[in-house]
Amino acid sequence: MVADAAGVSLPTASKVLNGRGDVSDATRARVEEALREFGYIPQTGRRTVAPSRVVDLVFDDLRSTYSLEILRGVTEAGAEIGVDVVVGRVPEPAGTGPFTPEDSWAQRLKSSGREGLIVVTSELSLAQVEGFGRAGLSLVVIDPLNLPRVEVTSVGATNWSGGLTAAEHLLSLGHRRIAYAGGPPGASCSQARLHGYRAALENAGCVADPDLVLHGGFEYGDGLEMGTRLLAADNPPTAIFAGNDAAALGVMEAARRRGLRVPEDLSVIGFDDTVLAERATPALTTVRQPLQDMGRVALRTLLRLADGESLDSHHVELATNLVVRGSTAPISEQGAR
Incomplete structure (x- = not known):
């Protein structure tokens, strides 16, 4: 009856009765008011502390x-x-x-x-x-x-939206050969980012080159390996969208080893916005989660x-x-x- 009168669930009413802290002040006040209306008298003496x-x-x-x-x-x-x-x-x-x-x-x-x-x-x-x-x-x-x-x-x-935004940013800078160096092919988040990337290219009238899409992992070494492969192609990309920040830093190292400058010769964008992004040289453009x-x-x-x-x-x-x-x-x- 107390729970119904206060408009809360039984577990929530029980939390207030047992002095638990994970209840908002407003909810606690409603339950305590309902307790007073029903004439509830709290037990006196030592109370057993509820386990965490x-x-x-x-x-x-x-x-x-x-x-x-x-x-x-x-x-x-x-x-x-x-x-x-x-x-x-x-x-x-x-x-x-x-x-x-x-x-x-x-x-x-x-x-x-x-x-x-x-x-x-x-x-x-x-x-x-x-x-x-x-x-x-x-x-x-x-x-x-x-x-x-x-x-x-x-x-x-919103991984799909993030992938879309990343590719749209690169397109707005004039890039058309944009590669995707993604995570594991079975990872749902990586697939969603890939679909967003492809949607942006299609919306801009660009044909997505399958040779510019690689799947690897989310580690620095994965980005280094994928970046090396992409930049060694006969017609390499001018921009690379990496599956996360760590992989993006690997791509940047792959560019450095080929004597390419970021962003003058190659634009790189990541995903996550971890502390790695702002501490990279140059600081990494990324999609913030x-x-x-x-x-x-x-x-x-x-x-x-x-x-x-x-x-x-x-x-x-x-x-x-x-x-x-x-x-x-x-x-x-x-x-x-």
Whole structure:
């Protein structure tokens, strides 16, 4: 009755009753007013402190600046609302670790008191997702490499729009031979950026040259390898859109090794806007993902799922925007020939 009178869910009313901190002031005031109306008398004496809520945050790679930005967003949100975040790596593949049997990872987390987990840029199998469900663990994925089931809740950015914006920026500078040095071919975020890039070229009346599209990975070495291949072609690109900032820096090194200057001889644009972008020489033009906000949204979404709340959408995309710095410039006269 109290929950109905306050217009909140039972879990939210319970949080107020137990003195939990993860409730807004306005919601707490409504519940407390309803409690007074129903004549609720709080228990006196020593109250048992409710245990902290604990969630897992797992990565396939903890070394990248991308991962560190996500980590910062999740942990800062956890500190604000009184949730403990345990950080770790995705376990070994099936047959070599906790994925055998499929339920073991989920059961280990459940027995440790976790309410759910956030998985970042990793590939999950349908069996693993179903294992989390059987264990009663909520799941949110950030920038998933795949979505084994459409009901899996995900948080990402507007990758298609970001790819479109990146290519449009290069087109506006006069470039027409624009290459794409993307991430793994099966990664949904990389595919979305590729489709946005192609849409911009088609809108400008440019024929997308298949020889200018490469798939590799999101590491510096991947960008170096793809950049080397693209710039060694008989008719090389005058601009390269890389799948992320780390790969873009690899492309810039490939240009340096060929004696090319960025941006005078080659324009380069990245994706993410991590600290690498502003510290590069020249500073990297890139498409900014709100990485910390993605982490915050993922944690709050996970807690809503754990509380049994329904979501308006299983897939949340935060807006991207172009950050123009020194690595892109109008095409040179020699490149325009």
